[in-house]
Structure formats: structure tokens, C-alpha cells
Amino acid sequence: MKELGDITYFLGISVVHSPAGYFLSQSKYALDILDKAGLTNCKPCAAPMSVKPSSIASPSVPFSQPSLYRSLVGALQYLTITRPDIAFAVNHACQAMQSPSEADFAAVKHLLRYLKGSLSHGLQFASGSLDLFAFSDSDWAGCVVDRRSTTGYCVFLGPNLISWSAKKQPTVSRSSTEAEYRALAQVAAELCWLQMLLSELKVPSCCPIIWCDNLSAISLSSNPVFHARSKHIAVDYHYIRERVAAKQVVVRHISSSDQLADLFTKPLPVSRFQFLLSKLLPSSPPLSLRGHDKNTVLLQEQETKDESAIAPSQQSRVHRLSASPAAPD
The missing domain is CATH 3.30.420.10 (Ribonuclease H-like superfamily/Ribonuclease H)
Incomplete structure (x- = not known):
């Protein structure tokens, strides 16, 4: 047997080791899903689901490519291994697997736009x-x-x-x-x-x-x-x-304002979602000293562009919320 050193990548999951612990993410896998959906250059959004349903897509009109819908949602299920922030949105999308409508696919596109702006999110494991x-x-x-x-x-x-x-x-x-x-x-x-x-x-x-x-x-x-x-x-x-x-x-x-499980039960306003997400997950991976990783550099550059593309009004609401606790539901 051959010693291959510390694990860095396994089954689509990137593992970054640092003095703070281990950081697990699926940035490359998420990019592959975006490419498959043709949304590589889409405009990012700040939450995986909209509180108000889309008024453009009709829930009574069947989606013309149900196989594409099932393929994308199936891939998103694997992404939830390191992305608990999309667990509710993916569960909601899975309920329409048998006969997806235009409104269902519009919700999946909204989720993919959220992934575009949060590629660096993942799970942090530290000693404690x-x-x-x-x-x-x-x-x-x-x-x-x-x-x-x-x-x-x-x-x-x-x-x-x-x-x-x-x-x-x-x-x-x-x-x-x-x-x-x-x-x-x-x-x-x-x-x-x-x-x-x-x-x-x-x-x-x-x-x-x-x-x-x-x-x-x-x-x-x-x-x-x-x-x-x-x-x-x-x-x-x-x-x-x-x-x-x-x-x-x-x-x-x-109190309801500090209930982290609220993230897994219903669509939330952007400010409320970002407040709970900041308590649940780190927003970016730790620095790695393994040398220059081309994919990591490209992801970091893309993250910077995506953050600047999010509406300033949404960023200001998140900033105000981080300064004071959220009001109970």
C-alpha cells in the first residue's frame, strides 16, 4: 500500500486542513451543476427560495423537459452533504419529481442562482x-x-x-x-x-x-x-x-429569533436567512498552504464578482441585521 498523505478531494468533496480544523465543500461539484443547467453566468441571489412564489411561471403548465428537472434536483440532493443551507429548498424541489411544472423549474433556477453566489460555503469541523x-x-x-x-x-x-x-x-x-x-x-x-x-x-x-x-x-x-x-x-x-x-x-x-432549525422548515426573508446562516455555517474556506490551486483561485475571484452583483439593498439589510438580533417570527 502507498501512503498518499492527507485527504484533499474525495467523491466531489474538497477537504482543506488548517490549524482551525477541517473544511469540507463541494464548490467544483456546484459549478458542474450550474454548467449543466446553462446558468454559469447567471446573476446570483441571496437566498435559496423566494418568500413569494414567482408570478411569471405558471404552476399549472407542465415543464417541457422533466428529465432535465430530475437530473438537476438529483444532483442537488448530493450537494446537501456539505450544504445544509439548501436542504429545505432541495426537499421542496424533490416533491415535484414526478410531474414538474414551469413554476417548479423556476424555483430550481432560483436555487441555482443562490448557489452561484455561495460557492465557497461548506462545513467546518473543529476540535471542541x-x-x-x-x-x-x-x-x-x-x-x-x-x-x-x-x-x-x-x-x-x-x-x-x-x-x-x-x-x-x-x-x-x-x-x-x-x-x-x-x-x-x-x-x-x-x-x-x-x-x-x-x-x-x-x-x-x-x-x-x-x-x-x-x-x-x-x-x-x-x-x-x-x-x-x-x-x-x-x-x-x-x-x-x-x-x-x-x-x-x-x-x-x-426564542423563535434564535431558532436555527427555522432554516429547515420554510422560505425565509433574505435578512432572516442570512442571520441564521451566519450562525450555522462559515462563509468561506480557511487559507490553505498547499501552494497555488488554480481552481481555488478562480472560485475566489468568482465569489468576489458575485458578491458585488448582489443588490446593495440586500447587503444593507444583512448588515443591519448582523448589528442587532432578528425579530421573532
Whole structure:
């Protein structure tokens, strides 16, 4: 066998090592997707989804190239390995795989324009504590088609983001508390699996904390008196109650303005999206001393051009938000 040194590139994922840790990104893979869609020179935008649907594309007109739509969205699914900021947008695009419309493809083009302006984003892994904690949220009846809710969560191991999800719930929730409770059960199961994995690796860990912004769901998870009033919630979602009673997980309240999982449940205004993104991901890779990398230099030059192309009004809103906390939803 031959020693090849530190890993730098594997299956489309670039790995940059620095004193701060490891930075994983898929910049070249994202550029290939843009080239495939013919949007290499498109104008970038500051968020992956628009809060208001496009008034130009019709949701009732089928897209003329469904195979192209499926190919692009399938490629975007692989991109979410290092890009949790596009998880909700990609999940939303996947729901139209069978029969995409012109409006669906317009949403995918908007997402690709966002990628054009954020090619350097990725995951940072640094040394730190090995305590597990998670953020859980839901968008109650957010889907206008079937009124199902969306579950969103992200899990951290110390300072590192290691797991996240944006997924429509399988059934309709009759209240926001029910939707939030279903999301709590999902993230509790994820934390349980991660705890077992850490135990197998002989890694000690404290009782994980779940941060939730719904007081009713928190009360339901810790106070059995409320259970008599919630029989419409499926029994299997009382899994979280058993975990709390066994002191295997702790559920605590967090304000809606600081809820990071909000990023995985619905389209957000540019200012709100950028505020949460700044807390979730680093915006650029660390400096590398491996010598001159032509692709890296080209990407950095492209990033500079893309940032200058974003509307000054959007940049000013992001600047104002970074100076003061965002208002609750």
C-alpha cells in the first residue's frame, strides 16, 4: 500500500486542513451543476427560495423537459452533504419529481442562482467538546397543497454541525403543538442513535439538550397531566416523553429569533436567512498552504464578482441585521 498523505478531494468533496480544523465543500461539484443547467453566468441571489412564489411561471403548465428537472434536483440532493443551507429548498424541489411544472423549474433556477453566489460555503469541523445538542422546529400546515407540516432539525456535536433534516410530516397535524411534538420525536430518535454510536466508540457524552421554541410541546414532553388532552396525537410520538422521563434527553425553550432549525422548515426573508446562516455555517474556506490551486483561485475571484452583483439593498439589510438580533417570527 502507498501512503498518499492527507485527504484533499474525495467523491466531489474538497477537504482543506488548517490549524482551525477541517473544511469540507463541494464548490467544483456546484459549478458542474450550474454548467449543466446553462446558468454559469447567471446573476446570483441571496437566498435559496423566494418568500413569494414567482408570478411569471405558471404552476399549472407542465415543464417541457422533466428529465432535465430530475437530473438537476438529483444532483442537488448530493450537494446537501456539505450544504445544509439548501436542504429545505432541495426537499421542496424533490416533491415535484414526478410531474414538474414551469413554476417548479423556476424555483430550481432560483436555487441555482443562490448557489452561484455561495460557492465557497461548506462545513467546518473543529476540535471542541463532545456534548450533543439539537434545535427542533416545525412549520405547521405550511404546505398549501395538502396542509402537512414540515419538520426541521439540526444536531451539533460540540461546535460542529453533524446532522440535519428538512422533511414533510407524513400526516396532517391538527395543531401547532402536535406538529412541534412530532418534530421533537424525530430529533430525539436521531439523538438516541448518535448516543449509541458514541457509546460504541467509547466516547463519553452528557445528556443531550433539544432546543424548542414551542412551550406547549415542551410541557407535553415533561408533564404527563397534559397527555389526557392530547389523545389525537399518535401514541408513537410519545417516544420523546419516555426519553425525558428516563433523563436521556432534556428539552429546553429557546426564542423563535434564535431558532436555527427555522432554516429547515420554510422560505425565509433574505435578512432572516442570512442571520441564521451566519450562525450555522462559515462563509468561506480557511487559507490553505498547499501552494497555488488554480481552481481555488478562480472560485475566489468568482465569489468576489458575485458578491458585488448582489443588490446593495440586500447587503444593507444583512448588515443591519448582523448589528442587532432578528425579530421573532
